[in-house]
Amino acid sequence: MGAAAAIESFAHWSSCGDTWRDRPVLVLEHAALMRRLLTSTLKTAGARTIITAGSEAEAKSIIESDMPGMVVTDWRAGQHDHREALSLVKSVRNSNNLAIRDVPIVLTSQYTTRTDIERARDFGVSEFLKKPLSTGHFLQRVEHAAIPRLFVKQTRYGGPDRRRKPREGRDPAFKRNKDVENGLVDSLTAARNACLALAYEVARDGCLQARRVSVSLNRYLGAVRDFGPKENEIVEMHRAALVQLERARDANDAVRISVVQGLEDVVKMRLSRL
Template identity: 85%
Template sequence: MGAAAAIESFAHWSSQGDTWRDRPVLVLEHAALMRRLLTGALKNAGARTIITAGSEAEAKTIIASDMPGMVVADWRADQTDHRQALSLVKSVRTSDNLAIRDVPIVLTGQYTSRTDIERARDSGASEFLKKPLSTGDFLKRIEYAAVPRLFIKKTRYAGPDRRRKPRDGRDPAFKRKIDVQEGLVDSLTAARNACVALAHEVARDGCQHARRVAISLNRYLGAVREFGPTENEIVEMHRAALVQLEQARDANDAIRISVVQGLEDVVKMRLSRL
């Protein structure tokens, strides 16, 4: 669980005393009316330089060369598949350039669902607005996105810290390392709670191979009676398998099956030793 997590200091333009208004703002929006609305609102809010892009490919080039202080993009842009639609966010969050990696990204979308919003959040988006949007709400979200947050880098997530509010009794089950450290939950229960959340996440995409990974992890955690380095190693193996499946999503099915089968064989062997 916590072994693969690295929390790093937020290191974008704000560390140099700048604000998002002092850096170029990139807008990726195909609809002319919406593009004028967004750029007009940004200018009125004090943005000094606004750059528009016509495609995700162009946006990626602009981000690499101009290192904007804010990115505002239609979440689907020129893509129809939700995986490809979030490729801009993912490419930014996995960049080796810290100034690029940390840039706040505000996504907008007209036809969205709770699942779409969760996908955007889990890809590393800073804020998400549903169209049609008001100028006031838009600028409010821009300011929220600009607030410096820790950058989280884990096996399956890279982006700003998604935790903003103190945990209370209505929150999801305790599942984080900090919950264990504060004595709110034991390590094994936290791991099992995290597994339930993982199963929910992979179910959103409907990938049967990813579901098998979640089932495999649940089977293992349901059999063990304590959680230590050995158990954490198995958890990270499952997370790594999900990353492999994501990277091989366009490969032939035999490759993806081999990833899952290999993982299930390891779990079977480990369970035989209990």
């Protein structure tokens, strides 16, 4: 569903010859016993400086001032709104400071459904760990999170490249574009497949207006016969509408409805010209 706006080096501190052990490690864990366990494990693994935080606000302040080489944070028990639970991750990934934005983040959680894991991934978590933790597995994930990865900046995602296989050179093309280039699928079919993925994503949160965006895009792609710059423009408009809805999630319904209504009007006009 569109190319990345930018793909840059991930974990800038690693280019200086540092490892995650050489820089402060921030631990945000609300359970005291688990916090002591994580701290002890990290010290045993060679972490030179460990800083603990008692709240998301304190953690954000520490990240801005100390620029840690690793962040270990928990999905707070009882915090079922995933946007609130993952607000620390989101604030890091949206930072204008590259040294902060790129920091590896290991999330520990009691919530381990497929939806929970996908939400954490889509917010930009580097590694996801199920509680209760085993020491060996935890350190393995920390080491894996510290491996330098590319940072992907898209309309609706900012974070480490979610694909595990290395890219060929620094080509920013997504798999969909590669498949089209290799003749495995045509552009329109690829766009429709991406639309289905988008529909699944917005359905997870149960947002009525976001679902309308998905229905609108599906309607448009179901009517066109070719996929070129004009069609891609409509796709990007739908993506932008979803971003607006996310930013206005605390606004009243009238504001959110107006965003979707304007989009639907544009699609209706485009379809009338086919």
